[in-house]
Amino acid sequence: MALRGTMSSNIVLSLTASVLLVFSSGSSLAGAAPPRKNVLFLVSDDMRPELTCYSGPDFPTPVHPKMHSPNLDALAAKSLLLKRAYVQQAVCSPSRTSLLTGRRPDTTHVYDLTHYFRNVGGNFTTIPQYFKENGYLSVGMGKIFHPGHASDNDDPPSWSEPYFHANNSFWGRFGHQHSHMAVNESLQKLYPLPDQQIAQHALEVLRRVAPAAKSGQKPFFVGVGFHRPHLPFIYPDEFQQYYPESDIHLPDNEYAPINMPPIAWSNYGELRGYGDIAKLNATGAINSTLPPEVVKGLRRDYYGALSFTDSLIGKVIGELESLGLAENTIISFWGDHGWQLGEHGEWCKHTNFEDATHAPMMIHIPGKTDKGIALEALTEFVDLFPTLVEAAGLPSLDLCPMDSTNTTLCREGSSLMPMIENQSLKWKTAVFSQYPRAYSHMGYSMRTDRYRYTEWVLFKYAPEYKPDWASLSATELYDHQVDPEENHNRAYDKDMADVVEMLSKQLHAGWRYAII
16 A cells, blocks of 8 residues: 555646646746848839829829739738838938938938938948947848948948849930830849849848748848839839829929929929930929929829839848748838929929928838728828837937937937827927038928928038028928928918917927927
8 A cells, every 4th residue: 555655646646747848838938039020122113102102191192093002912911011100312322321220410410412321420320230230141232322432332330241232334324315115024034133132032032041030049130121112213114004194194283382482492403414404405493394294104104103112121021031030020111212204394302392302101010000090190100110110129229419429329319119009199390301401501391290390401412501580582381281392482471470480499409409
């Protein structure tokens, strides 16, 4: 009896130990940190928010065909879609530098396509660099930073491995003479379009980095920058089917805003520099227009180039999903600024108008935005850096001091993560953009819920980098409640004097005082 009791006790003890071991192991596994979220960082050049997902009051123009953007619309449906996101300066390098450093142009000191922020602003940490410094494999391709001198060739500190650019030798020469053209399949086979090459490289990179990311060994930050719909609008002719000529119309406002000050205007030299447009001898002067058929042709091919870009984004996201990475990868998409497509008789960017400063941005965060959140609050491109950092669970960024020249890591925007949890939270009362003129003036523009208010003032460049608010050259005021196309500058209307005074004080106070 004693022996049987001992055996029974030993069996019970053995079973108990086994159960405890199982629960202990399970507890250990449950407590293990999940793999860190990867980041797929998608960028488009010169894409205004002319996407179906922006339909309604946030669409850039009332005159447009039915847009074909199924892939970005699908991404928007599972993202935080920023319906009113604004850039800090409507031209490539200043806008990209601002977003990528999380700081505004008066901090980066980048106002053109030449100066490099690390030389004129400070040794600031960028978005891909921050992820790299936190253990991520940071891989870039295409146009993320503005290439060349403006970024010391794509900002080497930001990346873990050599940067990829597509072969553009043929299309670079060809495109200089043609501002817009749809090309057939046979020509594409001989000379693949740069964005096709970038998309293919993105697929190859995702396949390469997938195993380490899925195992938790090495998360990735992959930046994919597409060149279209930037000029020249060269794209596969298959996308013309979505935009028949009968659906293409002239803008309904081919005239400058009433009472617009001349300093607000850009003579769109970028477009006029292409061979086919140069032959028209267009001056780009205020209230001049291009021939109607040229306007329609440019508009049609811009739409086609936009849809081409959408298709490539779809291929990249599709590959991410097929590799089993979608559930643990944050996807952000943004266009570096808006674009004027003949509205006001204006073209390109280079202004402070709504069509130039309003740009698309969306952020998909698995488990947070899967059902889609369309946010109407005013947001800025400097908000992306702190948002991605918080979404990925990395150490958050402190607000920049007044002088952050020697502060390598900080932010001048706000994380959007609280807005994901509660869209009714009080948020910024205004967002801010700016544009220089003739290396003597700066146009500071502020967008509130109702108004766009702009002051053109003398500006002191290096080493001060400060506006002279007392030297006011011109003012603009557009009331979006009654004038969403900004066709009438009311800054000099007597009945708007109180509004101008109020907005001027708010503009001078600046972005720090617009944060609630």
